[in-house]
Amino acid sequence: MAWKNPWYDPAKAHHTPEGFRNPEPxxxxxxxLRRWRKERxxxxxxxxxxxxxxxxxxQWWRRAELGGSEDAVWWLGHACLLLRLEGKYILIDPVLSPxxxxxxxxxxxxxxxxxxxxxxxxxxxxxxxxxSHYDHLDRKTIRQILRRFPDVEFVVPLGLxxxxxxxxxxxxxxxxxxxxxxxxxxxxxAVPARHWSMRTPFDRNRALWCGWTVKSSAVNFWFTGDSxxxxxxxxxxxxxxxxxxxxxxxxxxxxxxxxxxxxMDPEQAVSLHAALGEPLSIxxxxxxxxxxxxxxxxxxxxLAAAMQAAGLDAARFQAWKxxxxxxxxxxxxxxx
Numbered sequence: 001m002a003w004k005n006p007w008y009d010p011a012k013a014h015h016t017p018e019g020f021r022n023p024e025p026x027x028x029x030x031x032x033l034r035r036w037r038k039e040r041x042x043x044x045x046x047x048x049x050x051x052x053x054x055x056x057x058x059q060w061w062r063r064a065e066l067g068g069s070e071d072a073v074w075w076l077g078h079a080c081l082l083l084r085l086e087g088k089y090i091l092i093d094p095v096l097s098p099x100x101x102x103x104x105x106x107x108x109x110x111x112x113x114x115x116x117x118x119x120x121x122x123x124x125x126x127x128x129x130x131x132s133h134y135d136h137l138d139r140k141t142i143r144q145i146l147r148r149f150p151d152v153e154f155v156v157p158l159g160l161x162x163x164x165x166x167x168x169x170x171x172x173x174x175x176x177x178x179x180x181x182x183x184x185x186x187x188x189x190a191v192p193a194r195h196w197s198m199r200t201p202f203d204r205n206r207a208l209w210c211g212w213t214v215k216s217s218a219v220n221f222w223f224t225g226d227s228x229x230x231x232x233x234x235x236x237x238x239x240x241x242x243x244x245x246x247x248x249x250x251x252x253x254x255x256x257x258x259x260x261x262x263x264m265d266p267e268q269a270v271s272l273h274a275a276l277g278e279p280l281s282i283x284x285x286x287x288x289x290x291x292x293x294x295x296x297x298x299x300x301x302x303l304a305a306a307m308q309a310a311g312l313d314a315a316r317f318q319a320w321k322x323x324x325x326x327x328x329x330x331x332x333x334x335x336x
Contacts, residue, residue: 005019020159020197065323079130126155128154131210157175215240223246226249245331248281
């Protein structure tokens with residue numbers, strides 16, 4: 001019997017009887033994946049960083065230091081962030097394994113070390129997961145989290161709750177786009193993203209994908225998750241902004257003819273940053289896994305050039321070192 005979407009709501013354009021979809025048109029055509037893989041292999045892409053992998057790690061990585069008690073954010077590499085808000089610790093899309101893959105011996109290999117381990121965390125109150133791809137939802141990391149913090153609360157997009165329940169999670173909240181939950185003294189909204197989901201050849205788009213907004217008394221944060229650019233994203237700022245903190249993707253964009261429907265390039269991220277009013281923005285989705293054709297060290301350079309070309313304040317949106325911490329005390333004043 002064909003699988004039917006148990007959460008299907010015909011009044012919602014991103015729902016289908018078979019799963020979920022983007023409201024924007026699909027930019028890929030049949031054969032594009034094969035064409036990309038063939039061209040990538042022929043060109044030997046991606047190239048190593050200009051200074052080699054050891055040089056890249058030396059420039060762009062440090063061990064995360066979790067001291068202090070103030071509101072803070074750590075970028076832990078790729079799309080993984082740690083938030084400390086009002087004394088609560090929240091992980092977003094934690095992937096700490098050697099590969100972003102269902103297999104331990106094959107698939108995209110981590111090129112920079114994990115900036116921390118789950119054992120390093122003094123506490124963990126919540127985990128937000130944007131979608132089911134292996135570079136955002138890692139079974140081994142989730143297992144480590146549940147072993148150390150069995151009462152942690154997971155907030156996930158529609159369709160992923162069964163996956164977490166099956167692995168022993170007790171507190172799981174799943175949300176559709178524009179739905180919210182009050183937890184840990186903060187408000188969390190699931191918001192649209194232009195992407196897709198799949199963990200096996202048989203479950204494509206059966207679970208939703210999303211971004212998250214996280215609002216505390218002092219911080220209003222938008223984590224886009226994986227998303228291609230769309231003018232529809234501006235509705236998030238209209239409904240839930242203004243934001244004083246954002247995490248915008250700048251990696252896995254090359255070649256743009258193949259990646260543009262699912263990943264932003266740095267120029268598009270700069271455009272979105274400007275449209276948001278130039279909050280403190282963290283460039284994410286780069287620096288760990290080679291998922292597309294650009295080299296690991298390309299996104300920071302392209303981002304810096306795009307910010308300069310746009311005439312924007314580089315300090316508001318520039319590459320962070322993996323593992324770095326930024327205090328969020330007085331963030332609204334800093335953004336004024």
